Amino acid sequence: MERTVVIYKSKYGATQKYAQWIGEELCCPVFSIDDFSKARLADYDNIIYGGGVQAGGIKEFDRFKKWIKPLVGQPEKKIVVFAVGLNLDNADGRMQLRDINFDKGVFRQLTCYYMGGAFDPARIKGIDKALIGMVRKMLTDKGLNMNEDERVLLGRIEGGCDLVSREQIEPIIREFKN
Numbered sequence: 001m002e003r004t005v006v007i008y009k010s011k012y013g014a015t016q017k018y019a020q021w022i023g024e025e026l027c028c029p030v031f032s033i034d035d036f037s038k039a040r041l042a043d044y045d046n047i048i049y050g051g052g053v054q055a056g057g058i059k060e061f062d063r064f065k066k067w068i069k070p071l072v073g074q075p076e077k078k079i080v081v082f083a084v085g086l087n088l089d090n091a092d093g094r095m096q097l098r099d100i101n102f103d104k105g106v107f108r109q110l111t112c113y114y115m116g117g118a119f120d121p122a123r124i125k126g127i128d129k130a131l132i133g134m135v136r137k138m139l140t141d142k143g144l145n146m147n148e149d150e151r152v153l154l155g156r157i158e159g160g161c162d163l164v165s166r167e168q169i170e171p172i173i174r175e176f177k178n
């Protein structure tokens, strides 16, 4: 029998929500990566990892990649990733995400699904606030040279947004139910 697990890292809650929905649909356990360990991967045939995106990087993905390196490409293991962000519904954003996170070696072959995240300007503090401030400045400095995708991103940063919806898990569910 196939055994499936969902592992995730979420700071603001969107990735956790997707992970729990996937767990419900596939009737499988769901763990934060902080409550899991490399040794326990041996218990599962299907491994789904989800992380929120910050400054282009999928959260805790480097840790997860170290864990799965010996497993990628093994015929009995199916490993799939989902990334959750505000800038993944356009080709440039997805390409940048792939370049940063799936750059080298065996990881290039991993499938990644893209899901909309959430952002509330009132909730961010510290380094996150500084980072978002830098992105906002980079975009506003472009003025009229901003393209449509950048304009959308700026609107999401300035006004906040919630792009999370359950139907976005459907492609992953189809892949694992087939």
Ligand SMILES: Cc1cc2nc3c(=O)[nH]c(=O)nc-3n(C[C@H](O)[C@H](O)[C@H](O)COP(=O)(O)O)c2cc1C
Pocket (backbone or CB within 6 Å): 009, 010, 011, 012, 013, 014, 015, 016, 051, 052, 053, 054, 055, 056, 057, 084, 085, 086, 087, 088, 093, 116, 117, 118, 119, 124, 127, 128, 129, 131, 132
């Ligand atoms: C400091 C910071 C940097 C972010 N950088 C990106 C980014 O590079 N690309 C993107 O698509 N979304 C980015 N986001 C949006 C988050 O990915 C989004 O809020 C997502 O919901 C985070 O996942 P979580 O809610 O599970 O923590 C950023 C958010 C913050 C606060």
